[in-house]
Amino acid sequence: MYDVIIIGAGVSGCATARELSRYKVKACVLEKEEDVCCGTSKANSAIVHAGYDAEEGSLMAKLNVMGSKMMPQLAKDLDFPYLQNGSLVVCTDEESLPGLTKLYERGVHNGVEGLRIVEREELEAMEPNISDKAIAALYAPTAGIVCPFNLNIALAENAYTNGVEFFFNTKVEDIEKIEGGYRVKTGTGDYEGRCVVNAAGVYADQIHNMVSGSTFTIVPRRGDYCLLDKTAGHHVSRTIFALPGKYGKGILVAPTVHGNLIVGPTAIDIEDREGTNTTRQGLDEVIEKSAETVKNVPLRQVITSFAGLRAHQTGHEFIIEEVKDAPGFVDCAGIESPGLSSCPAIGCMVADIVKGILNPEENPDFVGTRKGVLNPADLSMEERNALIKENPAYGNIICRCESVTEGEILDAIHRPLGAKSLDGVKRRTRAGMGRCQAGFCSPRTMEILARELHVDMSEITKSGGSSRIIVGTNKDRI
Amino acid sequence: MKTYDIVIIGGGPAGLAAAASAKKSGTDSILILERDKELGGILNQCIHNGFGLHTFKEELTGPEYAARFIEEVKELGIEYKLHTMVMDISPEKVVTAMNREDGMFQIQAKAVILAMGCRERSRGALNIPGYRPAGIYSAGTAQRLVNREGFLPGREVVILGSGDIGLIMARRMTFEGAKVKVVAELMPYSGGLKRNIVQCLNDYGIPLKLSHTVVEIRGKERLTGVTIAQVDQKGKPIPGTEEDYDCDTLLLSVGLIPENELSRAAGVDMNPVTSGPVVNESLETSLEGVFACGNVLHVHDLVDFVSEEAAAAGRNASAYVKGSRTAESGREIRMNPTEGVRYTVPSVIRPEQMDDTLTVRFRVGGVYKNCYISVYFDDERVMRRKRPVVAPGEMEEIRLEKAKLLERPDLKTITVKIEEA
Numbered sequence: 001m002y003d004v005i006i007i008g009a010g011v012s013g014c015a016t017a018r019e020l021s022r023y024k025v026k027a028c029v030l031e032k033e034e035d036v037c038c039g040t041s042k043a044n045s046a047i048v049h050a051g052y053d054a055e056e057g058s059l060m061a062k063l064n065v066m067g068s069k070m071m072p073q074l075a076k077d078l079d080f081p082y083l084q085n086g087s088l089v090v091c092t093d094e095e096s097l098p099g100l101t102k103l104y105e106r107g108v109h110n111g112v113e114g115l116r117i118v119e120r121e122e123l124e125a126m127e128p129n130i131s132d133k134a135i136a137a138l139y140a141p142t143a144g145i146v147c148p149f150n151l152n153i154a155l156a157e158n159a160y161t162n163g164v165e166f167f168f169n170t171k172v173e174d175i176e177k178i179e180g181g182y183r184v185k186t187g188t189g190d191y192e193g194r195c196v197v198n199a200a201g202v203y204a205d206q207i208h209n210m211v212s213g214s215t216f217t218i219v220p221r222r223g224d225y226c227l228l229d230k231t232a233g234h235h236v237s238r239t240i241f242a243l244p245g246k247y248g249k250g251i252l253v254a255p256t257v258h259g260n261l262i263v264g265p266t267a268i269d270i271e272d273r274e275g276t277n278t279t280r281q282g283l284d285e286v287i288e289k290s291a292e293t294v295k296n297v298p299l300r301q302v303i304t305s306f307a308g309l310r311a312h313q314t315g316h317e318f319i320i321e322e323v324k325d326a327p328g329f330v331d332c333a334g335i336e337s338p339g340l341s342s343c344p345a346i347g348c349m350v351a352d353i354v355k356g357i358l359n360p361e362e363n364p365d366f367v368g369t370r371k372g373v374l375n376p377a378d379l380s381m382e383e384r385n386a387l388i389k390e391n392p393a394y395g396n397i398i399c400r401c402e403s404v405t406e407g408e409i410l411d412a413i414h415r416p417l418g419a420k421s422l423d424g425v426k427r428r429t430r431a432g433m434g435r436c437q438a439g440f441c442s443p444r445t446m447e448i449l450a451r452e453l454h455v456d457m458s459e460i461t462k463s464g465g466s467s468r469i470i471v472g473t474n475k476d477r478i
Numbered sequence: 479m480k481t482y483d484i485v486i487i488g489g490g491p492a493g494l495a496a497a498a499s500a501k502k503s504g505t506d507s508i509l510i511l512e513r514d515k516e517l518g519g520i521l522n523q524c525i526h527n528g529f530g531l532h533t534f535k536e537e538l539t540g541p542e543y544a545a546r547f548i549e550e551v552k553e554l555g556i557e558y559k560l561h562t563m564v565m566d567i568s569p570e571k572v573v574t575a576m577n578r579e580d581g582m583f584q585i586q587a588k589a590v591i592l593a594m595g596c597r598e599r600s601r602g603a604l605n606i607p608g609y610r611p612a613g614i615y616s617a618g619t620a621q622r623l624v625n626r627e628g629f630l631p632g633r634e635v636v637i638l639g640s641g642d643i644g645l646i647m648a649r650r651m652t653f654e655g656a657k658v659k660v661v662a663e664l665m666p667y668s669g670g671l672k673r674n675i676v677q678c679l680n681d682y683g684i685p686l687k688l689s690h691t692v693v694e695i696r697g698k699e700r701l702t703g704v705t706i707a708q709v710d711q712k713g714k715p716i717p718g719t720e721e722d723y724d725c726d727t728l729l730l731s732v733g734l735i736p737e738n739e740l741s742r743a744a745g746v747d748m749n750p751v752t753s754g755p756v757v758n759e760s761l762e763t764s765l766e767g768v769f770a771c772g773n774v775l776h777v778h779d780l781v782d783f784v785s786e787e788a789a790a791a792g793r794n795a796s797a798y799v800k801g802s803r804t805a806e807s808g809r810e811i812r813m814n815p816t817e818g819v820r821y822t823v824p825s826v827i828r829p830e831q832m833d834d835t836l837t838v839r840f841r842v843g844g845v846y847k848n849c850y851i852s853v854y855f856d857d858e859r860v861m862r863r864k865r866p867v868v869a870p871g872e873m874e875e876i877r878l879e880k881a882k883l884l885e886r887p888d889l890k891t892i893t894v895k896i897e898e899a
Contacts, residue, residue, distance in 0.1 A: 226605065274698055278607040280715075304602030306610060385581035392578035397513070397563040437600035439616040443623055457629060462612035467699040469612055470629040471726065474654040477633070 002026050003358055005184050005193035006164075007172050007207055009033075010041035011148070011340055012332050013199035014155035015347025021162035022351075022368075023360035028193075029156070029164060030186060032171035034464025035424045036417065037152035039201045041340065042427065043276065043308025044223070045265060046148045046256055047239055049338040050087060050140035052107025052115065059318045061110045064338040066345035068112075068142060074344050078154035079372035080147055081257040087143030087239040088123065090293040092133040096243055103138050103243070114141040127236050131293050143239055147257050148340055149427035150372060153417070155347070158370040160416045162363065167191075169464065172200070175210040181328055182211070195328045195354050202273045202311045204319075204333035211326040216319065218334065220273050221312040223265025224282035229301040229435050233259040235294065242293045251289035253297060258430065263290045263297060265308070278307045303435050310336035318342070320349050328357055373411045373428055377403060398448070399441040401434025409445060413452045420453065422446065423463040442469070483507035483799045484792075485573050485587035487564050487740065490519020491781050492772020492788040493593035494547035499792030500591075501554045505799050509585065510551070510558035511575050517551065517558060518544030519595055520618070521781065523625045526646055528673070532782035543781060567744040569765055589767045589795040592741055592755065593788065596773040598643070599733040606638075608695025611702075617643040617731040621650065630654055632727025636704050637661040638692045640668035640675070642779070642871075644731020649678035651729075658682070659723055662690040662706045664713055667845045669733070670871050671779060692728065693720065701726050734777045744768065751821040752776040758810075759824050759832040760794035760803075761787065769795045776823050776839070779873045783839065787823075790833070804830045811889055818842050818849075818896030820870075827892070829883040836878045838894070845869045846896050851876065854893040855886060868896065 004020055006013045009031035020027050033039070048071050054060035075082035091100045100117060107115045118139045123130055126139075160166055167188070174185040181194040200207040205218040228235075233255050242250020253263050266282045283305055290297045313319060313334030323329045332350050339346070376384050376394055387407070388395040394407030412419045412428035419425040422432060425445055432438030432445065446460045446469060461467040483505050486493045489512030497510050516522065521529070524540025531537060534546070551558070559577065566574040571590050576582045598616035615623075615631055621643060623629045633656050637644045640663040648658045661679060666689050668675055679686050687706065693715045694705040708719035736754040738746070747756045747764035754775040755763040762769050771791035772784045797803050807830050813822040822840045846868050853861035853876055861876065868874060876894060883889060 227602075276698070277609040277695075280607045280693065283605055283607055302602060302605050303600065305605050305607070381582050388576075388578065388581040395576050395578040395581055396561065397576065400513070400563065403563075403565070435600075436597050437602045439598050439600055439619045442619060443627065457627070461699075463699070465699045467612035470623060470631050471633055472630040474624060474628050474630055476630065476655065478655040 001181060002028050002191060002193035003360070004195045004197060004354055005030060005182070005191050006197040006199055007184070008199035008201055009036040009156060009166065010039050010199065010201055011152045011155065011343040012335050012346050012350070013197065014152055014159060015343045016197055016199060016332065016350040017159035017164045018155045018162070019347040019351030020354060021159045021164050022363055022366045023355065024363050025358060025360045027164045028191065029159070029166045030170045030172060030184065030191065031166065031168050034168050034420055036156040037149050037427060038463070040309055040311055041148055041152045043225070043306050044148060044337070044340055045225070045252055045254065045262065046145055047252070047254060047341065048082070048144035048146050049341040050107065050115070050143040051110050051112045051338070051341070052103055052138065052140060053338065054110065056106055056109045059320065060338060060342070063318060063342035063345040063349065065111045067342035068144070070344035071144060071146065071341070075146070077369045078158055079370060080150035080154045082144055082146045083257050084142060084144040085238050085255065086139065086141045087241060088118070088127065088137040088139055089241045089243050090130065090134045090137045091243045092131060092135065092292060094135065097136065099243055100136060100138055107138070107140065112140060112142065115139070127238060127240065129235050129294050129296060130240070131291070131295050134293065145239065145254060145257050146340070151340070151343070153428060154370055154372060157416045158368070161370065162366050166417055172207060175207070177211065177326070195330060195357055197330045197332055197350055197354065199332040201335070202309050204311060204331065208323065208331055208333060211329050212323045213325055216333070217314050219269050219312045219314065220271070220275060220309040221336065222268045222270050222275060222282070222307050222309055224278045224286055224305065224307045225262060225264030226283065226286050226299070226302045226305045228261040228263065228298065229303050230259045232261040232298045232301040235261050235297060240293045250292055251286055253290050253294040261297070269312070273309065276307045276309060278305050282307065304437055312336050318346070320346065320353070322353055322357065330354060373408050373415070375408070376405060398444045399431035399434065401436050401440070402430040404429045404431040404441070406448060409448050410452065413449065421461045421463050421467070422449070422469070425449065479572070479584050479586050481586040482509045483587070484589045484591060484795050485585055486510045486591045486593055487567070487573070488512065488519065488593035488595055488774070489517040489558055490593065490595050490772065491521055491544065491547065491784045492595065492774070493519070493591070494544070494551050495785040495788035496591045496593055496771055496792035496795070497556045498547065498550045498554055499789035500796040501556055503793045503796035505796040508556050510556065511562045511564050511573070512558060512560050513563045515560055517548045517560070523622045524646070525625045526650070529781055532780065533785055547785070564740060567740050569745050571767060588799045589769065591791055591795050592763070592768065592770040592774050593772050594737045594740065594774040596734040596736045596777055598730070599735055601730055604732060606692050606695060609698055611695070611697040611700050613697065613701030613726050614695065614728045614730070617641070617647045617729045620729050621647055624650055624654060630656065632656060632725070634659065634725040635727040635729060636692070636706070636723050636725045637729045637731060639663060639730055639732035640670050640686060641731035641733060642670040642674050644729060645670045645674040645678040647729055647731070648684050649682060652682050652684070656727070658684050659725060660684070660706070661686045662692060663688050664691045664709060665689070667869055668871055672871070691715065695728065701728055704728055734773065736774045736777065738774060741770070741774070749821060749825065752823070757824045759827040759836055761791040761824065762794065762798070767798055776821065779871065783873060786837070787839070806830070811883065812891050813838065814891045814893040815840055816893060816895050818844065818846060819894045822894055827878070827883065829880060832880050832883070834880050836880070837875050838878060839873055839875045840894060841870055841873055842868045842896060843870060846898070848899045850897040850899060852895055852897045855889050856891055862897070864899070
């Protein structure tokens with residue numbers, strides 16, 4: 001029997017797993033997809049919010065500010081890309097100015113440091129492409145941007161190397177109360193645990209409702225985004241939000257840690273929990289609304305668009321607690337924005353609740369650091385040549401757009417909880433994430449995956465399941 | 479740092495022809511840098527025939543056409559490095575490259591020939607809404623899987639875009655046992671060669687729907703279907719015209735983009751119409767001693783013209799290295815593409831530097847029937863060629879004679895345009 005079973009390998013589940021691996025607990029993570037970071041955690045704004053948005057006194061406010069403060073050190077410890085680039089909430093009409101002041105006051109109350117309101121002149125100097133209509137903005141220097149994939153992957157890898165087990169392609173179908181814990185039934189067998197953590201994202205209500213009579217509802221709230229080429233990456237240097245006002249919640253325009261520009265999201269409540277399809281209407285809204293805060297966004301430079309689902313709980317608050325009528329069952333639900341920003345703090349909070357139940361001893365072997373996939377571009381030419389001499393695969397470029405070498409791809413495949421699919425490689429190394437969107441590198445990456453995993457080329461998938469890239473051989477049905 | 483007289487970036491048809499020509503023009507110190515495992519570039523996956531009609535007066539497959547140039551390059555003893563990715567070209571012509579054996583290394587070149595070719599536009603660039611499943615490929619990626627590796631990427635195929643690779647792949651996928659249901663083209667005309675529409679679609683009963691595009695992509699893991707719709711004159715889908723197609727594969731043949739990341743980083747001036755470098759009559763870019771040819775300069779329709787253009791670039795680079803170019807008088811004639819002519823290569827001509835005849839290549843912006851291609855020296859029309867039809871899918875050319883330009887010391891602008899009959 002496990003001490004803890006965590007359902008869901010997104011940022012919340014993996015942050016919880018890592019925090020729990022500080023203790024002597026037998027823990028596992030069950031994930032329905034083939035890899036970590038396949039749901040909400042992979043498709044979002046990649047923003048570390050400063051913490052002025054959430055209502056005073058809310059759990060969201062507390063965990064956001066805490067998570068945002070933890071993020072810089074966590075990024076160092078776990079070696080994932082993070083940049084404190086600051087954010088601006090832009091006000092474009094006089095009548096909304098009180099709203100900006102209110103946001104400032106809320107931020108101060110929430111404990112966000114360094115907040116100030118900047119006037120037009122300074123704003124223009126900070127961001128030359130700011131909309132001509134912008135009159136003032138709330139500047140939050142502590143806001144940041146992060147690579148959500150590598151944040152999630154780093155948390156998972158670190159949890160794994162500290163002893164947490166991971167089971168993929170393992171979808172929870174039912175949960176039964178048993179003596180001293182729960183039996184979690186999945187498509188691939190049963191798992192028994194003294195505690196269960198429900199970090200199931202858009203499915204968290206279904207998982208919760210399997211054990212509790214007091215139900216809640218998660219509504220998948222779709223957000224469409226456009227991602228622009230690196231040539232557009234310097235269009236703004238801070239994350240630009242629109243002040244929520246008479247035109248509703250606006251669209252953000254932000255650089256990414258990798259130098260692209262991201263624009264989005266929409267907010268459309270849907271029913272399908274797998275409904276990650278963008279729509280024409282959604283993309284048009286993104287394109288149109290981006291102009292409200294930033295001028296001349298070079299939308300011809302779009303290299304891809306995508307949609308993510310926020311796990312919106314109708315009460316718009318994180319639900320992090322032991323379920324009253326299900327002792328030992330801990331919810332980590334309703335983790336919508338600012339969930340990514342909050343995840344280091346969410347992990348601590350959930351782990352504290354579990355600790356209170358299990359009273360575990362500390363794990364003396366816990367190692368809190370992890371090294372990410374080496375990026376040779378960070379090295380000097382001498383260092384790089386030494387690396388290539390030692391491992392010639394670092395001299396072989398596979399993804400031309402992002403200059404990703406075979407060495408990095410091999411590392412991504414063979415490291416703990418390594419990549420098994422093209423998307424797995426992409427999220428770990430950026431191979432296929434550039435302007436040609438994998439047209440050039442996918443056959444090459446497929447060959448490496450097949451060779452290293454000792455499987456046939458026809459077994460290679462884009463993202464697990466039935467997402468095979470090739471369906472047969474030439475003339476096989478003639 | 480090693481030095482070479484000419485470093486050629488890319489060992490495809492352009493790089494090979496440029497190398498052979500430079501060598502035959504008397505430059506010995508030449509190095510070709512090629513990122514793939516063999517020379518020949520994209521021709522190695524173009525196993526259909528139809529190459530070389532102009533150059534060799536016979537029909538060759540892509541690999542056969544490439545082989546003739548590869549053999550020549552080898553016979554001429556030109557050095558090349560395979561599996562080698564060029565990472566940077568500095569304005570001082572220091573080329574930084576990398577491979578498994580040599581690591582990262584730098585070469586000082588006296589002249590550089592850009593011959594990197596082009597890449598395909600992706601789905602993302604079109605911003606087609608829907609899911610992002612497996613089963614969506616650029617036509618060239620599918621061509622590589624099928625022609626080089628023997629893998630079938632899908633069985634029921636819809637093709638968006640009627641560029642030549644898409645048309646060729648419609649036929650190829652049919653040969654290999656897949657069902658190609660339809661080719662949808664956003665424009666009211668095809669972007670490919672007429673002969674490819676006849677030989678690759680019509681001969682196999684594959685419908686071509688002009689003024690149509692894909693408006694939705696279905697399937698969470700693997701593609702299950704697409705919706706195509708008719709578009710209005712602005713390219714906007716017309717509600718009510720949607721048609722659903724069940725398919726497991728969507729091939730995109732929606733345009734080629736010259737691959738000029740290195741050129742841009744080096745500071746070469748670019749032409750926004752071609753997405754290639756701005757060049758003069760010598761195919762020299764805004765950086766002295768840096769030349770460009772082939773699809774990196776502008777996307778060609780036939781490889782024969784690539785070879786011809788690249789040979790000129792090789793000759794000119796050789797002349798530059800040897801210092802045998804005529805002294806500059808500073809006189810420049812500006813090419814002015816207008817009224818249906820989208821661009822010209824070159825865009826500037828220095829008459830003293832040009833060969834006895836100079837081929838100016840261009841594409842038109844629409845389909846024109848019974849028209850004239852007209853050339854004006856300043857305000858005077860000097861050439862008027864009747865054409866039954868011109869279309870964007872086919873490259874056009876005019877030839878200018880050096881003697882005629884030297885006769886006119888005050889000539890400022892050469893205008894090329896389409897005139898209705």
